[in-house]
Amino acid sequence: MRVNVSGDTTIFKFCVLASGSSANCALIATEKTRLLVDAGLSFKELSKRLASIGEQVECIDAILITHEHSDHIAGVARFARRVPVPIYLTRLTAPALEWDNATPRLELFQAGTSFTVGDIEIDSFTIPHDAIDPVGFCFRARGIKFGLVTDLGYIPESIKFHLRGSHVLMLESNHDLDMLKVGPYPWAVKQRVMSRNGHLSNEVVGDYVGHEFDSSTATLILGHLSEHNNHPEIVRIVAQQALDRRGLATRLVVASQKQPTEVFRF
DSSP: OOOTTTTTTOOEEEEEEEOOSSEEEEEEEEOOOOEEOOOOOOOOHHHHHHHHTOOGGOOOOOOOOOOOHHHHTTTHHHHHHHHHEEEEEEEGGGGGGTTOOOEEEEEEEOTOOEEEETTTTEEEEEEEESSOOOOOEEETTTTEEEEESSSSSOOOOHHHHHTOSEEEEEEEOBBBBHHHHHHSHHHHHHHHHHTTTTTTTTHHHHHHHHSOOOOTOOOOEEEEOOOOSSOHHHHHHHHHHHHHHHHHHOEEEOOOOOSSOOOOOO
C-alpha cells in the first residue's frame, strides 16, 4: 500500500501529537472518526497542537487510554469536562483515574478484546509494564493498519504477532543503556526502567528491527524517548543501522515531546 500523495483521497491518517517522558498523545482519524490515544497534554496545549495539523478538539469522537501513568492521562479529566466524548479504558484501569468534577462516559473493555469506534476497528493487547492493566492498540480501516505500543519492558511473541502487517508502526525506544547507567536517576529507578516491566532500550529495539520487524511496514515511528537518558540521534542511528542491515526501505521517524510529527496519510 503506497503512502497517500497530495490530491488523493485519504483513507486513514495518524499523527503523534506528543511522545516522551512528560506527555503522550496521538491522533488516529478517518473521514468519519477521530480518536485520541492517551491525553497527557493540557487541554490548551492539545488544542494548539491539533489546530496546527488542521484539527479541532470539538471534533474528537473518543479517547483511548493505554494505562494510568500521569504522562498518559494528565489532561483527560479536563478534556472530559470540556468535550464530553466517550473514554475507552480497561476495566481494571478505570478505578485508578480521578475525574475531579467531571462525569465522563466510560466505555470499559477487557484487555485483549477487539471493538469498533465509528469506522475504526481496534485490537487491544496486554503489554508488560508496571501499570495496573496496560495495553497497546492496533487500528484498522479499509485495509490499512496502524500499530501503537509504548511503555513496555520487552517485546513478547504475542505483541510481535499483533504488530505484523502494520502499514505504520509506532514503537517505544525509551533509553540508551549507557546513558541510563550513568544518568541522574536513583539506582532503584534505573532498575525499574531496565526491568521486564519497564521500558524498551534502543538496543532492544534495534535487535527487533534487525531481525523480526515486518519488512512490509512503510513507516516506523520511534517515540517515548527519555528526556535524560536518550537522544534522538542515537535512536535514529541504532534503528537506521538495523534497517540498513536488512536492506529495508522503511521510512524512519523519531517522535518528539515538543511538537507533533507530520500527519501520515494513507
